[in-house]
Amino acid sequence: MPDSCKAVINSSSWELPPIFQWLQANGNVDATEMYRTFNCGVGMVVCVPQDQADAAVNKLNELGEQAWLIGLIEDKSDDEEAVELRG
Template structure:
């Protein structure tokens, strides 16, 4: 809440015997917001030629853990092993990165046509939620390298690369669509706000008979 600049005023506390024991607990909350109708960013302004900017994730971001637990179980993994300079356990349990303040700054200082938070379903299932009919996202998979924790998951679980993109964020926690003319300005704003931002692809025309996310370079 402090990172996002919001207040926790409601939620729930789950009781799950067998999952939570002793002093363990789970606290879940929700967020609501208010915005002028004319300023709603719903993807309707996305058009051919828009640039797609990625913001790096801090790890799995609370998604894909059913598969993660299975991989740990099947491989009998040593959670203390090195994973990019820290233990595998720490890499897997890294808290989800909060992008609120950085993205709000971008919205105030640049044109933003769409934003996709890459959660469960990965890039291939989350980006289509913000694309209008007739558009597809062309992702350059060579524009970044899987962080060590995702490399371990892919190798340890013998997970097909396309399944990786359907299950995990693979190092990309947010994808933002902006007019191509705003690319340099947007990257400067996001990097100044502390984000690791880079161009991950662009928007192209779609015939409607193809996937809305095209993964190039596989």
């Protein structure tokens, strides 16, 4: 991803799997670190143009993958992080 962009992730677009809930609670790990280190059950992320997102999700689901939209790409300023969690 270019340095001029950031990924805006909607963390409420999926349920945090129980193992990550346990790890966060028992390891006293804050949410930002959980997402940065463990990906919290998302697995692989595929970025496609916004006008192709629905078709990509549908095709992946047809192929047996569990796919859903988790966010978007936005412009960012130099002082912003490359990933922003919302939700």
